[in-house]
Amino acid sequence: MTHSYASGRLNLPFTGICTFAKAPHQPDWSALDCDAAILGAPFDAGTQWRAGARFGPRAVREASTLFSFGHAGAYDHEDDVTYLGPETRLLDMGDADIIHTDTEGSHRNIEAGVRAALAAKALPVVIGGDHSVNIPCLRAFDTEGPIHVLQIDAHLDFVDERHGVRHGHGNPMRRAAEHPYVTGLTQLGIRNVSSTAREGYEDARRMGSDILSVRQTRALTPEAIAARIPAGARVYVTLDIDAFCPSIAPGTGTPSHGGFLYYEVLEILQAVARRHEVVGIDLVEVAPDYDPTGSTAILAAQVLMNLLGFVFHASSLGG
Amino acid sequence: MTHSYASGRLNLPFTGICTFAKAPHQPDWSALDCDAAILGAPFDAGTQWRAGARFGPRAVREASTLFSFGHAGAYDHEDDVTYLGPETRLLDMGDADIIHTDTEGSHRNIEAGVRAALAAKALPVVIGGDHSVNIPCLRAFDTEGPIHVLQIDAHLDFVDERHGVRHGHGNPMRRAAEHPYVTGLTQLGIRNVSSTAREGYEDARRMGSDILSVRQTRALTPEAIAARIPAGARVYVTLDIDAFCPSIAPGTGTPSHGGFLYYEVLEILQAVARRHEVVGIDLVEVAPDYDPTGSTAILAAQVLMNLLGFVFHASSLGG
Amino acid sequence: MTHSYASGRLNLPFTGICTFAKAPHQPDWSALDCDAAILGAPFDAGTQWRAGARFGPRAVREASTLFSFGHAGAYDHEDDVTYLGPETRLLDMGDADIIHTDTEGSHRNIEAGVRAALAAKALPVVIGGDHSVNIPCLRAFDTEGPIHVLQIDAHLDFVDERHGVRHGHGNPMRRAAEHPYVTGLTQLGIRNVSSTAREGYEDARRMGSDILSVRQTRALTPEAIAARIPAGARVYVTLDIDAFCPSIAPGTGTPSHGGFLYYEVLEILQAVARRHEVVGIDLVEVAPDYDPTGSTAILAAQVLMNLLGFVFHASSLGG
């Protein structure tokens, strides 16, 4: 991100077209010359309670402008680092095309977007949409493996099949675990009753998952959490906004009380970014119309921009 | 509906379990002994803008309790008639089972519910859900024809196929027109840009539709509108809440300004019920979470209860 | 109302303490030296659906400041009249004391406020609260009769007694009709199912009510409506905000579609004020928290200020 003061523009957050972080829009996916490519995946037909995550990409983009004051990067006084300075090149790919009534077709279009970002050697950053969009995201990594999946979520999402459904928002981690190029899963924040029954937990553990509830995660330091991921693993981060406490993330389909607070997740992400290469990111389940205060979308934008800052700061330090 | 004062219960609207009009719940669809059977069809994956109609059945049921003061029927001082007295037997079937990510499976379950009502010789009354639920509703009439479809809607919903989509909420009237047992369509309230392009209008007219905008409808009396439906036709009414002005129906997926006001639709329905046999009803596209005032669901309940009153009052007068 | 520009204050609507129309607050009810005295009656335990009218007085007061631009009166270019100029003296009495769980005690306190206004020869203007607050208001007129009651409302409110309830918001017009000093009622806007059953309508007509629905009212001119009130009658106006269409008044307990639009009521009130002495006013059932847009409270304030303008303009012309 470059700053705009030199160009004579104050560029307050409430002005301007809403791309993610006011990054340039590049609708030509064969021309993604950037470090990170942001893709909207506004698909929400995989939900089992409230829909509305189709407006997640728009809401997160709009909220991201709150953090775009025209500065050259974001100064963090605690870390004494300016993140996302002009050396980090972001592009907004716009949204994958969604076909109503057609889950498979919509998923294919999302997969194509992630493949385009990967082909351009850019970090793919996908904004959902419901958690089913993780399924096409991970499919696109078939030639990028091996990867380890770090899921931060209230729900295990490990249902195999029920009434024929295999690609809803209760299934993605099961689908992930089935990929030969996914070497393992770390699943943080899992709590309460959900669409995954007891056998799902047993399957997950058998297939290599490390499952921690919010309380179990809290009992450990961020560094200890990061260390549970195998050393050297290249990590794909999938962040369901309902991992957070409904107090700060009510705008989501299936809120679950007892979730993470802001710094708990942020510090885990920072620790992971320091220790591991992050090769892909999705942030899902922001359903903005259920939060008239806007806090949920602001949270999503704030976490995503910080995570990107951590990732590129870590990579700038070597590696 | 029987009144509750004799039984010692004031039964204020805000008390009690929310079935439609506080009618008995009959989950056993092989035992539908009633005049009208209410079925929820909470499917909204057919939408092209805002989702949320999956909560339509719950919201309309809840709003319907506002009109259930424990009286034996609803007295209308303008008509000097007590509608929906104890002689009219309503049952609430509950909801069709919905399978997320699976449009065809969900539609099949809706179709099964309508077939069950028809098999019991009850008037099927379906609360959507998006307008795509009309597709399985009309499928269930394959042995009940011939029927004429009266659509009250902002949108023509006459798209044939686009990107493979044939069963979304932009397609139902095209699908209806294709049925051999649908002898014609009357489409009222159609206005503004929508998913149907010029060729859709041409197709509709060619396939026998009578299309009137809000302004064209207003220029005629309710009786004249009713008279445009062929004499003797048995009428299926499909009512999209977005036919109404967003001023009274903002809680819907694709609001369209310039819509009908309350009495305009009510008087058409009353005129149609007087002149024609009504053989099936669906009311769709109530997305309650977009209307924090609750007006939209109250409108839907109020229209539906009045329509039922008109239908059974007309049938009680002979026919 | 005096204007504030001379005193060096712009006094924009969003500034200042919220009394009605920014009139002076006079908590000492023995010192009401004014033409009209505004009393809040924040009681809502008489409701049968949604409560919340207890916040009606605060909301209407706050909305009234929108019409207080610091001018000396309100200029109406259609009438070419400046209403509510400095010659009209308003005072805000604050609220009657409400005792939760105690309907009779709360009503007594409201009655005391109206009696205080009447004792001071001021026009009592009561802001509810639910429509049951009309009961104590009219009790206070026992030495002020004879009066005619003009009700503008969706509901007849003519229930005699049910389960022992005689002072809820479904009863006030029945109670009014029982007073020997109430010579008749004109009930406008009555429509749809409500807590009053057929026998209530019959009782009302027998006891002297003139009942008109919205459609029946619309078929007449405002002057014709005003002329239905006996010549020379001194009129008490009770205005239930749900008389209006939910499109402009969703913030109320029991919204009823098909209601009046703004000018329909305004012109009736203007015609009545021209032809009759208005001796008391209540405006009830504003439940502001059901209308996040604020339109309902703005409507209530706008109608009330216009009505006061009409009343004092008419009295200034003589009569």
Add this chain to the structure above:
Amino acid sequence: MTHSYASGRLNLPFTGICTFAKAPHQPDWSALDCDAAILGAPFDAGTQWRAGARFGPRAVREASTLFSFGHAGAYDHEDDVTYLGPETRLLDMGDADIIHTDTEGSHRNIEAGVRAALAAKALPVVIGGDHSVNIPCLRAFDTEGPIHVLQIDAHLDFVDERHGVRHGHGNPMRRAAEHPYVTGLTQLGIRNVSSTAREGYEDARRMGSDILSVRQTRALTPEAIAARIPAGARVYVTLDIDAFCPSIAPGTGTPSHGGFLYYEVLEILQAVARRHEVVGIDLVEVAPDYDPTGSTAILAAQVLMNLLGFVFHASSLGG
């Protein structure tokens, strides 16, 4: 609760009639054959600030469906227990009849419901309504004593009488303490200014209350809290949703900052259920229309279902 997969129904949370946890509805209170009987008590005329708790029962029932995925019970991976499996029989009694303007009559009807549940040897579980509904609940225990009351609440609710009010939502714990069969009270979460003045605290302590603020409670372990209740005491739990932090429970009449977070209350309830017999439950003051996100009702449902799970799991282990 039995699961529905065998019956061929996916039964997603957003489908179906809203009884509590989709339990069967049993309106015949003489036929309550179950382990726990859920009763709605939609009375809110006892409130001193915002009303709206009359819609608490509906909202909590609707939210409870989010936790009803068609599974046979709710698997908790932290406890490795499936709670509320098919062996636990729940019934929803519907609502007590409420009589507007009549506090005593409404309370009598609530009392009758609790007596019916107790007569059937079912655990009575009452969903308010404001906290005054606890008064009739505890009256029904006159032949069930001795009991100890565990209150979790922001407010002490220990006002004796003020302006004649003895049965409002500021009085229930005083009324409880007066019963000879209530052997003591434990009052947790009490904080901030409220309707109870200093003398109320003094009275409470004199009459046997153990009062702890949120901070005082936090300084102890859940087990230590549970141990403050006399060993062997049979415990009635009254849970006011405003005990929780407004961050997760804004939908209530009198929010009070500084409240409990989710696991703090959950762990206390789990500890109490392990150590004591729970003989009755009420959960009050959910006013859903003040929380457009739905989080408050979801919290109430989540806490109530967990508490029921703890109670019946404990009883299944012996005792």
Add this chain to the structure above:
Amino acid sequence: MTHSYASGRLNLPFTGICTFAKAPHQPDWSALDCDAAILGAPFDAGTQWRAGARFGPRAVREASTLFSFGHAGAYDHEDDVTYLGPETRLLDMGDADIIHTDTEGSHRNIEAGVRAALAAKALPVVIGGDHSVNIPCLRAFDTEGPIHVLQIDAHLDFVDERHGVRHGHGNPMRRAAEHPYVTGLTQLGIRNVSSTAREGYEDARRMGSDILSVRQTRALTPEAIAARIPAGARVYVTLDIDAFCPSIAPGTGTPSHGGFLYYEVLEILQAVARRHEVVGIDLVEVAPDYDPTGSTAILAAQVLMNLLGFVFHASSLGG
């Protein structure tokens, strides 16, 4: 606008970056090769009641995507015309830079944008912001005159100066009338009390304004209204969303009951576009956060797209 089906994209309304009507974004104002150039003017420090119009441009852009179904233009079956087909070239200029606390600086930046559009021979279309943004818009026409201003608004906005304020949202029409190149004003919809007092009306009429209230406008046909504008006049249209009834436009700073309904304004605009050259447009005072239903922004987008359609259809027919 070109359609996207050929390019293999369904392009549903809820997908994609939100420029106006999904037109291309052209931030380089020296390269505006188009027929109409859309400029956001997110300034709202000129308001006297509720602010929030700064988010008007974003909301109107987002709502405009609802009318962008990927078709080549918008087919209107009543007119049998496809408006805004591929021959009409729209560009979105983004927003003028706003400087908080600095009215004059912000206005200068808006003026620069309008000058850029005019220099490119494009029709300038400005989305406010509050009505004060009309002041810099009209300043930019100093070399484009003579022009006639058609204002559609609830308020006259004709305050000269008060407490030094000359460039707030109550002043623009006075400022307009002062320009030598503004030959006259037609002011429609003016009603109710506002910041303009009696002397403002007198000044306006003296300076050449034709003022009509809503009721006065309704008494005339659209064609008669259009004919009140001098023949041959080149017309600048300034549309304050509060001209409309709060029932369809509650999301605005100073709502005023009794406003226009949808077709009333649309038909006037269509008549004006047929009879006059439209040389500039602004649409102001959409404050989206006061309308949780989204209806207001949808109305603004719908009116603006129709007006553009009328203008370019008229110009395509000759002239």
Add this chain to the structure above:
Amino acid sequence: MTHSYASGRLNLPFTGICTFAKAPHQPDWSALDCDAAILGAPFDAGTQWRAGARFGPRAVREASTLFSFGHAGAYDHEDDVTYLGPETRLLDMGDADIIHTDTEGSHRNIEAGVRAALAAKALPVVIGGDHSVNIPCLRAFDTEGPIHVLQIDAHLDFVDERHGVRHGHGNPMRRAAEHPYVTGLTQLGIRNVSSTAREGYEDARRMGSDILSVRQTRALTPEAIAARIPAGARVYVTLDIDAFCPSIAPGTGTPSHGGFLYYEVLEILQAVARRHEVVGIDLVEVAPDYDPTGSTAILAAQVLMNLLGFVFHASSLGG
């Protein structure tokens, strides 16, 4: 505050005119005979994201009535102290006059109010408005120094000048630090990206600021925080509501995740009040319309009333 029970008034929170804490309104600023004078400063043109803080004073006043149960003071059972008893005399000054479009004029009027309070030897307590209102507040202390400023806020607000802006809501702490009578600043809660860039932090530290993030503050006790303020310093407290976590304070212009929880701030304020003389207070950035639950305004009122209680309790103990 004196209690009202003796006077025969229950005075429930929802009744009565909304001054702060139901204190008397004194619009004559030359007659401020009180201990603390409350002034509204409804100016929000200094904001860089969402406006709406102009309604902060009204909302905080209304919320403050929730804590006004008619008692003589507020009993705190944890401290065993009755705060704000009848010996503490509060007056509500109403609001400073605001001039739209004119930042300097509005600020002057705020400054005049604070000077009036100081002249009367009353503690000035200003409710914003955006944080720019702190600029005129501190100007009024030019003859009251030396003072130390304690800022509790998410943002450093230390921008010197940008595009000519020096008096927006990103500048006040810079302006404060420039005053010779401001001896130092303690800035707590500072986090995340904001309008202040790295050089602003460097300037602040150079000019004497002690900056602590939320996490850094949390690592210390309240007493240790208070001890960082120089002994004997007279303290001006400026509290930006966005210092708090958006979970409890979403109703603000620029929410920032990771903020303080309730007791964290309360205990710091209590510790500071015990150790230092508090000479002025402002509480800013409550934008109530972004929080439909009302929690933010309740928080502001609750914090402000507690802080006043701490200040006057401390002063009553000597010093």
